[in-house]
Amino acid sequence: MMVVYFLVGTPLFGALLLGIVGHKKEGARINLLLSFLTMISSLYLVYLISQQQILGNDSSDFYIDSLNVYLLALTAVVGFTTAFFSGPYMLHEAKVRKLSDARMRLYHSSYQGFIFTMLLGLSTNNLGVLWVSLEGATLTTVLLVSLYRTPSSIEAAWKYFILCGVGIAQALFGTVLVYFAAAKVIPNVEDSLLWTQLFAHAGELNPVIITIAFVFLLVGYGTKVGLVPLHNWLPDAHSEGPTPMSAVLSGLLLNVALYALIRIKMITDLALEGEQTVHIQNLAGYLMMGFGLISFTVAVLFLHRQRDIKRLFSYSSIEHMGLMTFAFGLGTPLSTFAGLLHMLVHGLTKSAIFISVGHAAQIAGTQSIEKIRGLIQTQPKVGWGLLIGTVVIAGFPPFGIFTSEFLLLSSTVHTYPWLAIPLLMGLSIAFAGLFKHIQPMCFGNKPENQQPVKATMWPVFLHLIIVLWLGLAIPEQLSQWFNNVTILITGSGVL
């Protein structure tokens, strides 16, 4: 348990510390050091879980199992690599945009605070604390979105705040209803919001209340996942905030919100198991499939008409979150396995892409797609990083995203064959949309007096190599975890 406290406590301490000294020259270095410590403790946690499967018991405040351990590690690792990128990047931004000391303090403190809320949300056993931490994730990032104080960034932050605040309020209502249903069947009322207790007693929960609660929770956490039609905040917040924040927002926060949905769906499925018709039994799955497919389709179409490079990739995030929601909604062992893998590879790839995008925007001095040209000529590392990242996110073999999308497609063909058609069409439209924009940015002649910038590209290539590795061979321990979770969710495994 100590390691969990250390893991969650380090970024919390960091948020307070950097709130005082974050503007100093050492601010970025302290940020990096703290992220490094967080990463080390998360890796130690991975080691512990590989030895003993589960950390915590039925009534403990923290509960680590196969489902959240790899997400914790992903969060801590991407948090570290992004902190590495953020140092020189923010130094450059501070110079160009004349950011004051107070704002650099705010930036570093919010960065650590954001990592803290995500780690807390992932490791807690209490659905109420999960809600508090997801709301906390909004609060820590909202001032980051408006960090540059331009009118459009303030607009984006206001939208983000109001939409996510309202959305997540629905999730609190759902949580209250879950607590209401649970308090009737769980002996110790104080424990009624613990996920382990809920899961153990799920069959006895009142199905009507749980159904209503699930709808509220889906709308609430779905807003944070970025499901259409609740996605409006996402492209704005991604495009107007500083790039390191876009990387962690897209790569990690959306995953945490989806993780909350998965946990709740597991309870809902068990609670509805005794219902008469199949339609009601699978209600949660159908809702998630519907929302997922709509998000996927809408995002794919919107990819084509983007003019801002960060908006382009935020729509790509909506597309992939839609795919994952669809995969978990489908609920077969294979699709669940694919969804779990996709959460991992998408998180790694998307944060790598946003790092490259950040450098590309600094080289060109703008985020407008039309004005970014000749990246490979100007700075080959950045150009190729962006290009390969896009190849990976578009789902080319032999990278990991291809594997998970292929698994998802084949399980779709087994269950609802006709749904494979919109999925395949969507994937090819997304591919066309991405490359239409990316190709002239990477190739093409560079504009005159375009200069290279100081770039940190190794995190990008590290992430992409891991994704390549996961595409070629998934380590046995990881596939064992995915299989455990699949058994926990669907009742049977794939291995």
Add this chain to the structure above:
Amino acid sequence: MNIMSLPLSEQAILLFAGMVLFTSFSLLAQPRIVAAIRMFAWQGVLLSIVTVMVAVDTGLHHLYISALLTLLMKAIFIPWLLHRLVHKMEFQREQDILHHPVLVLLAGGVLVIFCYSIALPIERLGNSVTQPIIALSMAMVMLAMLMLITRHKAVSQVIAFMAMENGLFFAAVSATHGMPMVVELGIAFDVFVAAIIFGVFFFHIKDSFDSLDVDHLSSLSESDQ
């Protein structure tokens, strides 16, 4: 359930719950911002009174703490903060004109009926007097959302946002007699931080757009300019 057959204390809880819903409606229709802030404060006061009454009725001591928290946050701190900001920005006389007040109020009435019909199956399960309040608190959340989309000023949107939090708190008190303490403290902390950040935002919006009208915040969209 026959109201007349209930003990007097439970009848009083229902009466005050009805008054809380009434404040939601008057928030919905109130164009003057200062008056809306005052009405929001009254909502907080009523909410903490209901909480104390439920605490007395059920004998649960931790509800007294929730009532105190609500009184401090919703009835004193947030209204005070909003008042101060409005005065600082010389915004006292501003109005947030509602374009179709009758339609909005009618829609509010429809929402309340809708919420009662959704909550019907939940009520049937209940055996406590506070159960009918679930529908009422759901209605408060919906009314606050309606207020959020019909208003144009940042201040009134914040009041609507906080009124929604009130509805959620009311749901927790009535359905489950409060949440576990750690969750309740966490929520209170989140609301506190949110209120401060909203305050910061007023200044940013005022500096950038020279007014608190959120209609100016419409440059980021997918439509072609």
